[in-house]
Amino acid sequence: RAAETPASTAELGRRTGTSPATASHHATVLRAAGLLTTDRAGNGVRHVLTPLGRALLSDP
16 A cells, blocks of 8 residues: 555655665565556656556455
8 A cells, every 4th residue: 555656665665664675675576566667767766556556455
């Protein structure tokens, strides 16, 4: 749910109470599963849920 709105790696870490390194690792796993995309945004990155990721978070 931390990625429901687009966020940088540092912001995902803040939202989840983890380090940026841990957030980055989790983002990599979610990206490999097709649940998240990552785009360059200036000097950083922006993580965004894919339609599949969003569908998995929606209420039934």
